[in-house]
Amino acid sequence: MTSRPLLILDFDRTLFSEVFYERFVRLMDEHNLLPESVVEDLLVTIKDPEQTIDLLTPLKKAGVDTDKALSIAGNELTHESVLYADVPEFLERHTKYRIIILTTGVDLSWQEAKLSLCPELKDFKKILIYENKGRYILDNLKRQSDKVSLSDLEGEWFDRIVLVDDRVDALIPLIGTPSVELWQVERPGAKYQRTQDHEGIHHVTSLKEIHIA
Numbered sequence: 252m253t254s255r256p257l258l259i260l261d262f263d264r265t266l267f268s269e270v271f272y273e274r275f276v277r278l279m280d281e282h283n284l285l286p287e288s289v290v291e292d293l294l295v296t297i298k299d300p301e302q303t304i305d306l307l308t309p310l311k312k313a314g315v316d317t318d319k320a321l322s323i324a325g326n327e328l329t330h331e332s333v334l335y336a337d338v339p340e341f342l343e344r345h346t347k348y349r350i351i352i353l354t355t356g357v358d359l360s361w362q363e364a365k366l367s368l369c370p371e372l373k374d375f376k377k378i379l380i381y382e383n384k385g386r387y388i389l390d391n392l393k394r395q396s397d398k399v400s401l402s403d404l405e406g407e408w409f410d411r412i413v414l415v416d417d418r419v420d421a422l423i424p425l426i427g428t429p430s431v432e433l434w435q436v437e438r439p440g441a442k443y444q445r446t447q448d449h450e451g452i453h454h455v456t457s458l459k460e461i462h463i464a
């Protein structure tokens with residue numbers, strides 16, 4: 252049995268940059284793919300922590316070929332507009348770990364579209380879900396003697412699970428769970444800001460600060 256940890260990474264705002272949304276809307280605007288009023292509405296929506304952002308639906312409503320829109324984004328957005336600058340170094344530092352990406356979305360096709368813009372992540376298993384991540388992990392947690400796993404990773408066992416997320420609400424359900432280590436990455440100026448510290452969650456401001464034992 253392996254003794255390496257399973258490293259579960261959130262996608263949006265942990266790996267995938269918050270600046271993407273505005274850059275994408277402005278790019279669609281530059282290519283005149285969206286009506287001006289829609290562009291203005293979207294620029295407001297993307298700043299609102301209460302709103303779930305899905306930029307495929309407005310494109311479809313405007314009659315835009317979404318494959319074409321994504322191809323424009325893939326060609327014209329810089330690397331820094333898609334993944335945070337600290338992601339490559341972090342992945343490089345954890346090549347010995349089993350890494351999977353666990354992402355929540357209202358519209359999974361939008362999640363898949365964003366993932367398609369990240370060739371750096373193509374080799375990692377992705378699990379796309381609708382529910383709270385912490386709850387999902389709890390519901391799918393498997394134990395065998397002192398090893399842990401998820402039901403999606405049948406046959407693979409790990410000495411522990413490390414979850415990295417930008418949102419504490421994803422981490423809170425797992426506080427106190429044996430063999431589960433929790434890291435919240437709260438980047439400066441991020442849309443979601445925690446209002447209090449939580450015992451059992453490591454808080455950092457960049458992936459550079461994450462050091463897994």
Ligand SMILES: [Mg+2]
Nearest residue numbers: 261263264417
């Ligand atoms: Mg996130």
